[in-house]
Amino acid sequence: MKTTAIILGIALTLGAVVLPASAATKFEKYQYHMRENRLMRGTKTASLAAIETSGLAKPGAGLAHVATILARVSEVGANSVCFPLQGIDADGAEVSDEAKDAIKLVVKQATWRRVGLICRVTVPLKLGKRARLALVRTAADALKRQVELICWIDAEDPADLVAEFKKIAPRVIVAATEGGDVQVVNEIPAPSDKGPKLVLGKIPPLERRNIVSFLLPDAPQSYDAFDEAYTHPSERLPWTPDNSLLTEEERADGWTCLFDGKSLDGWWVKGTNPKGFAVKDGTIEWAGHGGEMLMTHDRYDNFILRIEWKIVKDGNSGIFLRAPRANRASKIGMEFQLQGDYGLEPEKHITGAIYDVAAPLVNAGKPAGEWNELEVTLDGTKMKAVLNGQVVQDLDLNDNDELRPRLRRGFIALQDHGRYVAFRNIRIKKL
Numbered sequence: 001m002k003t004t005a006i007i008l009g010i011a012l013t014l015g016a017v018v019l020p021a022s023a024a025t026k027f028e029k030y031q032y033h034m035r036e037n038r039l040m041r042g043t044k045t046a047s048l049a050a051i052e053t054s055g056l057a058k059p060g061a062g063l064a065h066v067a068t069i070l071a072r073v074s075e076v077g078a079n080s081v082c083f084p085l086q087g088i089d090a091d092g093a094e095v096s097d098e099a100k101d102a103i104k105l106v107v108k109q110a111t112w113r114r115v116g117l118i119c120r121v122t123v124p125l126k127l128g129k130r131a132r133l134a135l136v137r138t139a140a141d142a143l144k145r146q147v148e149l150i151c152w153i154d155a156e157d158p159a160d161l162v163a164e165f166k167k168i169a170p171r172v173i174v175a176a177t178e179g180g181d182v183q184v185v186n187e188i189p190a191p192s193d194k195g196p197k198l199v200l201g202k203i204p205p206l207e208r209r210n211i212v213s214f215l216l217p218d219a220p221q222s223y224d225a226f227d228e229a230y231t232h233p234s235e236r237l238p239w240t241p242d243n244s245l246l247t248e249e250e251r252a253d254g255w256t257c258l259f260d261g262k263s264l265d266g267w268w269v270k271g272t273n274p275k276g277f278a279v280k281d282g283t284i285e286w287a288g289h290g291g292e293m294l295m296t297h298d299r300y301d302n303f304i305l306r307i308e309w310k311i312v313k314d315g316n317s318g319i320f321l322r323a324p325r326a327n328r329a330s331k332i333g334m335e336f337q338l339q340g341d342y343g344l345e346p347e348k349h350i351t352g353a354i355y356d357v358a359a360p361l362v363n364a365g366k367p368a369g370e371w372n373e374l375e376v377t378l379d380g381t382k383m384k385a386v387l388n389g390q391v392v393q394d395l396d397l398n399d400n401d402e403l404r405p406r407l408r409r410g411f412i413a414l415q416d417h418g419r420y421v422a423f424r425n426i427r428i429k430k431l
Contacts, residue, residue: 030111031147032173034181039173039196039213041116048116048150048198048213049230049326050080051222057083057106057119059098066109067405073115074332075407076223077230077325080116082152082215085139092127092135095142107148114328117149118175118198118215125156136161140168147171152184152198188212203229230325232295234268239297241266246427258296258412259284259426266297276416283424284414286317291416293320293329301409302431305376308424313368315340317421318355321378322410330355333410334403336376336385336393338421342367352385352392357402360385360392371424379431380408 029042039046051073056066073081083106087099103119110117121139123132136153143151152175153161159179166174175182175198182196188204189197189212199214203225216222242260243251258266261282269276269291276291277284284294301322311317317338323329335355342365344350352360364387366372377384385393397403414423 028147030114032150033147033171034173034196037195039182045210046116046213047210048080048118048215049078049203049209049226050082050116050118050213050215051078051226052082052120052215052218054084054218056081057086057099057102059087059096059102061102061105063105063109063401064405066106067113070110070113070115070327071324071332071405071407072223073226074113074324074327075410076226078226079114079326080118080213081110082118082120084120084122085142088135088138092131092138095138100142103142103146107146111148112328113331118152119143119146119149120152120154123153123155123158123161129160132161133164136165137168140165140172143172144169147173150175150182152176153180154184182213227325232268232270235297239266245425250427253429255427255429257426258428259424261424264294268295268297269293270295270413271416277414283422284426285422286416286420289416289418293323293413293415295323296412299409299411300428300430302379303377304429304431305374305378305412306425306427307374307376308371308426309338309374309421310366310369310371311338311340311421312419313340313342315368315419315421316417317419318415318417319374319376320411320413320415321376322407323413324407324410329410329413333407334383335415336374338415339365340368340419341365352387354383354393354403357400358393358395360387361394362390362392364388364390364392377431 031042033040053069056069087096107117123135150173153165155161158176162174162176162179173182174180175184177184182198184198184200186200188199188202197212199212201217203214204212216225241256243257245257245261246255263279271290271292273288273290276288277294278287318335320329320333320335322333324332337349337351337353337355339351341350344363346359346363348356348359350363351365352363366388372388375386381397383393383395383397397406
């Protein structure tokens, strides 16, 4: 395992604490564990902002079903999702193989998208103690290798049940009202109340969300509440595009200028470094680590985007299309790949690719340091991209299993990948 990969961890929190590599090398990047009374995921403190869903791990459900739900929660800002353990027989003695396969699929797809997971195991009091313990043992046996999720034992007297679960699945983090690694509560805890908490039904104030986890119920209003809570302050400010930079023909044809050449008005930085992007000589430049993504003020569904970009040799960046508020934009929306890779043969990670999915028809990028002209059209499921006058993508998203469940609406964003890249003349036309 590479130390650099471990240190990267996962951006599940607004203010992650990174541990020294030597203190966490035994933990995989997406594994939950406890350290000094803190909930960790890999090398970073973790707080889960979750929505409960009833059908995520439904036995027999396929990739499209799982990916669609993960995209929906990510769209509004949830970094995690909760699902019930299904497929337990009437005696609570066995979980069906089909249900176990469904959980494995969910864990794989969620981790790939950097979405956190809570598996809810409901243990009714009416079953009686022996049956309740048997049910928990069955759940523990089914989940004992799924260290990329948290098990919530939902019971009225959970302490003995948690202890029984831990005998079989000691590496799985457990949430419960008592006896668990994470305490399940109904009210937002006071700052003086230490230890990881999972609050049911309430969103903590902004300054507590990197410490206190929370879970909203499976209801339409939960998605609205998330979208409101995770709206960036810049999105709430009025924004009037400066269309004076457009030609008279462009204005008449319905184009909007997304970059005024002077400021980042109409954009907001998602990462922890607000100076990660800067304006210089009429361009938006990568200026330092920690910006993560530079996001548009508005979200878009169907549009034509025109943008010019340049990059250094061996540089790496991207333009995110229909990006979500949370989690891995390149796997939930799409990333149009930008690389300093002039002359290389087309494959799914080079300039013009839909990152990790679709190779470009041709590598049409110019040599490092030269300006490239890109036009991307997204109209429903149809996508076409023209780079420097050459068609590099022309496809129907529904024809690709990976792209079919991706978001159909989201932000346009410019990627911080730790190397210099610059953008200018950014225009959009809604379709």
